[in-house]
Amino acid sequence: MKKLFLMIILIFLSVSFVHAQDNAYYVENSAPVQISIFDPYELPPGLNTVRGARFSLIYGDIMNVYGLDCGLVQRASNEIDALQIGAVNITGRTRPFQCALILNNSESMTGLQIGLFNFTGELSGIQIGILNKSRTRILPLVNWSD
Numbered sequence: 001m002k003k004l005f006l007m008i009i010l011i012f013l014s015v016s017f018v019h020a021q022d023n024a025y026y027v028e029n030s031a032p033v034q035i036s037i038f039d040p041y042e043l044p045p046g047l048n049t050v051r052g053a054r055f056s057l058i059y060g061d062i063m064n065v066y067g068l069d070c071g072l073v074q075r076a077s078n079e080i081d082a083l084q085i086g087a088v089n090i091t092g093r094t095r096p097f098q099c100a101l102i103l104n105n106s107e108s109m110t111g112l113q114i115g116l117f118n119f120t121g122e123l124s125g126i127q128i129g130i131l132n133k134s135r136t137r138i139l140p141l142v143n144w145s146d
Contacts, residue, residue: 036060057084
């Protein structure tokens, strides 16, 4: 009887410990560095925030990046507060610098956007490229906020 009771307690404690670790993982789901071949093949996997540097070799997808974001094609669905450099950048709220070989596309941009094609909803800054579009206007070469 004592062995059964002890076994039940050990099982309960181990399950509680694993559950607590899972909850902690989802609450603090960030890392200082992430390397992504293409989503979902990335190290460390399953992050929603990088506070440091993210490198996307082919395609990276995450919610937030704070620091440096470099890669071929990268997407940040929520917020970028970083220097972002790539061939194609697709983001939510973006600041302070975004540079793309081909395309920058953001919901809002505060700062400087440089690329062949730059698209943003709200612009508070400058766009430099062949075609620049914000909510208020479309201009070649340079677009700025009022």
